[in-house]
Each structure stands twice: as C-alpha cells, then as structure tokens.
Amino acid sequence: MRIPLIAGNWKMNKTVTEAVDFITQVTDKLPAPNEIETAIAAPAILLKSMMDANTGDRLQIAAENCYYENEGAYTGETSPMALKDMGLHYVIIGHSERRRYFNETDDIINRKVHAVFDNKMIPILCCDETMGRRESGEDIHWVVSQVTAALKGVSPEEAEHLIIAYEPSWAIGSGKSASADQAEDGCYLIRQTVADIYSDEIANQVRVLYGGSVNPENVSGIMNKDNIDGVLAGGASLDEKTFLQLVQYKK
Ligand SMILES: O=C[C@H](O)COP(=O)(O)O
Numbered sequence: 001m002r003i004p005l006i007a008g009n010w011k012m013n014k015t016v017t018e019a020v021d022f023i024t025q026v027t028d029k030l031p032a033p034n035e036i037e038t039a040i041a042a043p044a045i046l047l048k049s050m051m052d053a054n055t056g057d058r059l060q061i062a063a064e065n066c067y068y069e070n071e072g073a074y075t076g077e078t079s080p081m082a083l084k085d086m087g088l089h090y091v092i093i094g095h096s097e098r099r100r101y102f103n104e105t106d107d108i109i110n111r112k113v114h115a116v117f118d119n120k121m122i123p124i125l126c127c128d129e130t131m132g133r134r135e136s137g138e139d140i141h142w143v144v145s146q147v148t149a150a151l152k153g154v155s156p157e158e159a160e161h162l163i164i165a166y167e168p169s170w171a172i173g174s175g176k177s178a179s180a181d182q183a184e185d186g187c188y189l190i191r192q193t194v195a196d197i198y199s200d201e202i203a204n205q206v207r208v209l210y211g212g213s214v215n216p217e218n219v220s221g222i223m224n225k226d227n228i229d230g231v232l233a234g235g236a237s238l239d240e241k242t243f244l245q246l247v248q249y250k251k
Contacts, residue, residue, distance in 0.1 A: 005230035008237020068111035106149035171212025
C-alpha cells in the first residue's frame with residue numbers, strides 16, 4: 001500500500017524565524033506518518049533550525065535541491081552528504097524552476113538523483129510539461145523522456161523507493177490547477193513509464209504526486225484519483241492553516 005504524501009515546497013521563501021514558527025505551530029497537529037506522511041521542503045539555509053524545531057516524528061523536513069558531488073571546490077553548492085548527516089530523508093530534484101532558471105539538464109538531474117540515492121536518501125523527482133506541448137500532444141513524450149533520462153542507471157532496488165512529482169509548468173503558481181483528470185493522466189503516464197523501465201511491481205510501489213496550484217478546495221478531488229499518491233504544494237504550503245487544510249483532505 002502506498003502511503004499518501006502531502007508535501008510543501010516553500011521555494012525561496014521564509015526567514016529562519018518564520019520557518020521555526022511554522023514548524024512549532026504545525027508539528028503536533030499532523031497525522032501519524034503511517035496514515036498520511038507530511039513533508040516540507042525548504043531552502044538549505046533554513047533546514048537545521050527546522051530540524052531542531054521539529055520535535056515529533058510526524059513531519060519530514062526536506063531539501064529543495066542539492067549538488068551531485070559530496071564535497072569539493074563547488075562554491076555555494078549544497079552537499080547531499082551534509083543533508084544526510086543532518087538527518088534528512090527527502091530531496092527535491094529537477095524542479096521545473098531549477099530546469100528553467102538554473103539550466104539544469106537531464107544529465108545534471110540524473111547525476112543528482114544518483115547522489116541522493118548514494119547518500120541513502122530519496123529523491124522527489126519532478127518532471128514538467130508546458131501548455132504548448134500539451135496542446136500539440138508532445139507533452140507525453142516530454143514527460144516520458146524526463147523520467148527516463150533522470151532514472152538512467154538507477155537500480156530497481158533504488159527505484160522502488162522513488163517519489164515522482166508531475167508538475168505542469170502552466171499550473172505552477174498560476175492559480176490554474178490542472179483538472180483532477182489531467183493530473184491523473186500525467187501521473188498514470190509516469191507510473192506506466194516506470195513500469196516500462198522496471199516492472200509493474202516497482203511501478204506500484206513508486207509514489208506519484210501532483211503539483212501545480214494545489215489548494216484546500218481542489219486537493220480532495222486530486223487525491224481521489226487512483227494514480228495520485230500525494231501533492232507537492234508551493235504557495236498553499238506557506239501558511240500553517242492552509243497547509244493543515246491540505247493535510248486534512250477528505251477522500
Ligand atoms: O513544487 C511546487 C510547485 O511548483 C507548485 O507550486 P504552486 O502550488 O505554488 O503552484
């Protein structure tokens with residue numbers, strides 16, 4: 001059985017004080033992690049304070065990115081080995097904003113996926129599509145090719161722990177979520193791609209999330225779909241009350 005995962009991605013928002021405040025307010029209001037898992041991904045500069053404030057076992061603190069080397073002369077980068085040492089389990093890799101603004105290629109994303117697995121953490125691998133590609137029918141190939149490239153050389157034993165997020169660029173931060181059916185189509189396609197690369201068994205273990213303008217009003221409809229195991233929410237995860245509303249979605 002795949003445990004639902006409600007994850008927030010704060011992007012480049014919040015100060016240390018604001019982050020600690022948020023964690024202190026939500027930590028004892030979250031469900032048991034064997035019912036619904038919850039996570040907040042935050043900028044590297046906030047993570048240690050968030051880990052210290054996160055006294056319970058109900059919330060996972062995650063990183064939004066890391067480099068593909070553990071150490072060396074890479075000024076300004078975040079070491080996956082240091083993230084592991086801090087006690088993190090999840091790292092977002094390949095978010096569309098990393099691909100678009102920081103020129104992350106499929107090859108870089110593949111190296112980062114390996115670096116996360118090598119450090120015994122789990123990547124939340126993001127793949128996107130554009131409205132142009134969706135309208136022309138090209139989006140299918142685009143999503144398949146991003147997932148395939150990111151998983152090159154990843155073993156079946158690693159792949160079964162994967163989390164993959166389907167995030168159409170046109171739905172991110174636009175207030176225009178994909179419909180629940182569109183989200184299900186994208187997540188189904190990702191699961192099929194994993195089945196083609198590995199097996200049905202592994203595809204059934206991988207958790208697939210939808211991200212793009214998720215909010216308390218649309219979360220239930222999205223979570224009701226067979227191939228959607230969770231959400232990756234940006235804007236709606238910044239406010240404590242709204243994040244808790246996402247977590248309390250009703251099937
Ligand atoms: O990682 C999260 C996504 O980019 C979605 O962001 P959003 O919920 O603000 O549209």
